[in-house]
Amino acid sequence: MIQIPRGTYDVLPEDAFKWQKIEAAAREICARFNYKELRTPLFESTALFQRGVGDTTDIVQKEMYSFKDRGGRELTLRPEGTASIVRAYVENKLYGDPNQPQKLYYIGPMFRYERPQAGRNRQFTQFGCEALGSADPSIDAEVISLAMTFYQTLGLKKLKLVLNSLGDPESRKAHRDALIAHFKPSIGEFCDDCQQRLEKNPLRILDCKADHNHPLMATAPSIIDYLNDASRDYFNKVKAILDEMGIDYELDPTLVRGLDYYNHTTFEIMGASQGAITTLMGGGRYNGLVSELGGPETPGIGFALSIERLLLALEVEGISLNSDPALDGFVVAIGEAAEQKTPVLLNRLRLAGLTADKDYIGRKVKGQFKQADRDKAKFVVVIGDEELEQEKAVVKNMADGSQEAVAFKDLTDYLKEKI
RNA sequence: GCGGUUAUGGUGAAGUGGUUAACACACCGGAUUGUGGUUCCGGCAUGCGUGGGUUCGAUCCCCACUAACCGCCCCA
Numbered sequence: 001m002i003q004i005p006r007g008t009y010d011v012l013p014e015d016a017f018k019w020q021k022i023e024a025a026a027r028e029i030c031a032r033f034n035y036k037e038l039r040t041p042l043f044e045s046t047a048l049f050q051r052g053v054g055d056t057t058d059i060v061q062k063e064m065y066s067f068k069d070r071g072g073r074e075l076t077l078r079p080e081g082t083a084s085i086v087r088a089y090v091e092n093k094l095y096g097d098p099n100q101p102q103k104l105y106y107i108g109p110m111f112r113y114e115r116p117q118a119g120r121n122r123q124f125t126q127f128g129c130e131a132l133g134s135a136d137p138s139i140d141a142e143v144i145s146l147a148m149t150f151y152q153t154l155g156l157k158k159l160k161l162v163l164n165s166l167g168d169p170e171s172r173k174a175h176r177d178a179l180i181a182h183f184k185p186s187i188g189e190f191c192d193d194c195q196q197r198l199e200k201n202p203l204r205i206l207d208c209k210a211d212h213n214h215p216l217m218a219t220a221p222s223i224i225d226y227l228n229d230a231s232r233d234y235f236n237k238v239k240a241i242l243d244e245m246g247i248d249y250e251l252d253p254t255l256v257r258g259l260d261y262y263n264h265t266t267f268e269i270m271g272a273s274q275g276a277i278t279t280l281m282g283g284g285r286y287n288g289l290v291s292e293l294g295g296p297e298t299p300g301i302g303f304a305l306s307i308e309r310l311l312l313a314l315e316v317e318g319i320s321l322n323s324d325p326a327l328d329g330f331v332v333a334i335g336e337a338a339e340q341k342t343p344v345l346l347n348r349l350r351l352a353g354l355t356a357d358k359d360y361i362g363r364k365v366k367g368q369f370k371q372a373d374r375d376k377a378k379f380v381v382v383i384g385d386e387e388l389e390q391e392k393a394v395v396k397n398m399a400d401g402s403q404e405a406v407a408f409k410d411l412t413d414y415l416k417e418k419i
Numbered sequence: 420g421c422g423g424u425u426a427u428g429g430u431g432a433a434g435u436g437g438u439u440a441a442c443a444c445a446c447c448g449g450a451u452u453g454u455g456g457u458u459c460c461g462g463c464a465u466g467c468g469u470g471g472g473u474u475c476g477a478u479c480c481c482c483a484c485u486a487a488c489c490g491c492c493c494c495a
Contacts, residue, residue, distance in 0.1 A: 003486070006485085057493095058493050059494080063494090080495085114494080115491095117490090118488070120493095124495065128495095193491090279494070281495070304495060305495060309495060363447085364448075365454055366453095366455075367447070369456095372455065380455080382453075384453060394453095396455090398456090401454095
């Protein structure tokens with residue numbers, strides 16, 4: 001048997017309605033916040049992600065699904081959405097559109113070659129928003145509020161917003177240098193991973209679990225102390241707006257996002273989860289990215305969240321998105337003559353706008369009723385020899401068990417009135 | 420990429436180196452020659468993830484592969 005590729009999964013009909021609800025909620029909330037959908041291809045030039053996401057990131061170094069097409073082009077299945085959105089923004093010259101900032105969203109599959117786990121797949125689905133063209137702190141708060149509103153609309157309660165600022169590039173560099181200076185003399189006392197991190201990403205040392213208790217951890221320089229005046233001022237404004245909006249957050253100076261393009265505000269929303277993976281959403285500001293990808297100097301901010309992890313969180317919190325799809329009618333045929341007639345009657349019900357079905361696998365009468373019951377049919381239309389002769393069907397109300405005879409020609413009107 | 424656990428029907432699962440692989444749910448049929456949700460009865464894995472090996476014989480022992488889950492790394 002040919003199996004589904006590792007790290008992918010099928011969304012079966014019983015789950016697909018949940019996806020529909022979630023996507024509908026996302027679109028509805030984006031409309032409220034005035035974000036417009038932008039659809040980009042599932043694959044892009046590999047160079048886009050190398051430049052956009054960053055050559056040193058894990059995503060680019062070991063997680064990309066890259067391939068060469070028949071024309072020799074180097075392509076990659078998108079591992080995230082922001083680079084594509086920015087590419088489209090630049091390529092379509094959306095910076096010239098009078099509507100600024102451009103407030104955009106996307107929903108779709110992303111691909112990363114990783115070891116699968118609950119909440120981590122090789123093909124997964126992200127809903128993300130990006131606001132390009134504004135460096136106003138209110139847009140930082142807006143994007144965060146949008147994500148929180150989305151989760152709350154779906155019923156999630158156990159949410160924790162974590163906030164940090166990486167500052168502008170100048171602040172970032174000053175802090176990085178300070179961290180390296182702080183840890184370097186004693187780096188031999190740290191785990192292998194941290195020794196690797198020292199040059200690559202010293203900020204990561206701070207949330208190492210193995211070295212959690214090392215005395216140098218507590219005294220490590222905090223990014224907050226290295227923000228220059230402009231960066232600090234910006235961050236304070238973002239926090240002030242969130243405060244006034246009544247959005248709770250926790251400051252975490254160790255919150256560092258994995259992609260190279262982030263600066264200033266970074267944030268995550270953590271949720272309830274069974275396993276080690278609790279990050280539901282991640283995002284931040286990326287003021288240098290548009291120019292890095294060939295556009296004009298343009299500020300940007302955005303977030304991405306995983307539908308898969310959202311579904312897990314909903315499950316952990318015991319929230320059901322179950323809908324209760326019910327059929328209006330189910331047509332039961334008794335005997336061969338009736339079996340000839342039922343498709344026509346059934347079709348008539350459907351054309352009239354009713355949801356209806358019948359048996360297709362030769363079940364006995366009892367079996368047909370059981371199927372009607374499974375489909376939660378409100379009415380069963382029974383047709384046998386006698387009914388054919390009189391051109392009347394026996395219509396049974398499944399809720400109370402009552403039945404009455406209804407002429408074939410009156411059937412749709414009868415059902416539409418009763419439903 | 421590294422480490423650990425696991426893999427029996429549509430589902431949840433029991434089980435043993437040797438003739439018929441428990442049980443429950445679901446499903447189909449019968450009791451009720453044309454009526455569901457209750458009850459009773461019957462049926463339902465030529466097969467125990469895939470491929471090798473050991474053995475007279477393997478679902479059960481060994482190896483490899485594949486996949487799922489958990490942890491690390493990292494992230495959504």
